[in-house]
Amino acid sequence: MHENFLRIFLLLVQVVVAGNCYFRKLKEYFFMNNFEFWSPTDFVFGRGVEAQTGELIKRFGGSKVLLVYGGGHVVRSGLLASIQDVIRQSGIDYVLYGGVQPNPIDLSVYEGIRAGKELGADFVLAVGGGSVIDAAKAMAAGLCYDGDFWDFYDGKKTIEAALPVGVVLTIPAAGSEGSGNSVITQVTTHRKVSLRTAYWLRPRFAVMNPELTFSLPPFQTAAGATDMMAHIMERYFTNTPHTEVPDAVGEAVMRTIIDATPKVLANPEDYDARATLMWCGTLAHNGICGTGNEEDWSSHGMEHELSAFYGVTHGAGLAVVFPAWLTYMASHHPAKLPQWAKRVWGADSPEEGIARFKAWLRQIGMPTTIEELGIKNFDIERINKHVHVTRGEVFGNYLPLDEQRTMEIYKLML
Secondary structure, rough: OHHHHHHHHHHHHHHHHHHOOOHHHHHHOOOOOOOOOOOOOEEEEOOOOOHHHHHHHHHHOOOEEEEEOOOOHHHHOOOEEEEEHHHHOOOOOOEEOOOOOOEHHHHHHHHHHHHHHHHHOEEEEEEEOOOHHHHHHHHHHOOOOOOOHHHHOOOOOOOOOOOOEEEOOOOOOOOHHHOOOEEEEEEOOOOOEEEEEOOOHHHEEEOOOOHOOOOOOHHHHHHHHHHHHHHHHHHHOOOOOOOHHHHHHHHHHHHHHHHHHHHHHHHHOOOOHHHHHHHHHHHOOOOOOHHOOOOOHHHHHHHHHHHHHHHHOHHHHHHHHHHHHHHHHHHHHOHHHHHHHHHHHHOOOOHHHHHHHHHHHHHOOOOOHHHOOOOOOOOHHHHHHHHHHHOOOOEOOOOOOOOHHHHHHHHHHH
C-alpha cells in the first residue's frame, strides 16, 4: 500500500515539474470545486407581507422608486394599486413603468431606463414574476451606466454599479428574486442572453406572499414548477465529484416540487402547497443547489432559442428540451443519470426515470414535444445554427455540445 502511495506521489511530482496544467485538472477531477456563496436578500415571507414594502424600500435607501410591472394581472388583482398606496404612505416618490412582457426584451429596458432617469430614481422595485424582475435588474444596471446597458449582456463591459432592486413576487418560477441573474432578449438579433452577477443584481429584499399566487392560471403554475426543476438539474448534472451536500439539497427540493405541484393545481388556494412551491422556486435558483459544482446550462441555452424565435413560455419550452437532453445523455454520458433516476423518481434506470419525468410533465399539463409546444414550421436548421451564434461553437459542461450534438437533441424534441 505504501508503495502505491509513493508511486502516486512521484507521478504528481512529475506532472508539476512538467509545468503543464494536468495537476490542476487532476485536482478538479478528484475534489469538489472551491466556491463562494453569498445570498444577501432579505426574504420577507407570509400572509400580508406586501404591506411592508414601503418600509423595506426606505430601509435599503430608496426615496425615488422606478416601479416596474408587467401585464394586466397585477392591475386587475388590485395589487399594483395596493403597492402604490403603501409607497405613497411611506412618503416615497415613484414613477410607474408597466408592460414588461414574458421573455423581456431590450426595448422595454431602454424605455424603463428613460423613465427612471426622468425621475432621478435611486431604487428599482419589481412587482411581478421572473420577466419583470429580470427587466428591473437590467434597468438598475443601465441607470448607473452612461453607455448601452446591452454592453453588459454582450460581455463588452462588467457591471461596476447598479441601483438597489426590491421585489414583490407574484409568480414563483424563475427564482430571480434570490439570484444575481437576468435574462434579456435583443429584438434585432433574437439573442436571448443570461447575465450572471455575484453581487450587483441580487435583490435587496423579496416580499413573498403565497396568497398573491392563488389566481395564477394552471398553465403558468405548471410552467413555473418546470422552470424550478430545470434550475436544479442544470446544477445537478455535473462532472464535479463529491457534491453530496448540493446533490442532497437539490434532490429534496425536486421531490418537493414533484409532490406540491399537483396539489396546487388541484386546489389553487391551498396556502401550504402554494407556500411550499414558492419557496422551492427561490431555493432552486439562489445558488445553494450548485455550491461546489461546475454547472451545465446547455438546456437553458437551447430553450432560449425557442422562446426568442417563437415566443413560447420559458418553462413550457424547458419541458420539451430537458427530456430530450436527458434522453441524449442516457446514451452518450449517463454518469449522473442513475442517481437522479433513483433518488428523485424511485426508478431503477435512467430510461425509467426519464419516462416518469415526462409522465409528471404531462400530468401537470406541460408539453413534451415541439408540436405540443405549439410551434408550427419549426426551422430546426436555423435554430441549431443560431444557438451556437449565441452560445459559442461548443457550450455546456456536463457533455460539451457542438453543432452535431445539439442537432440530435433538437431532433429528439420533434
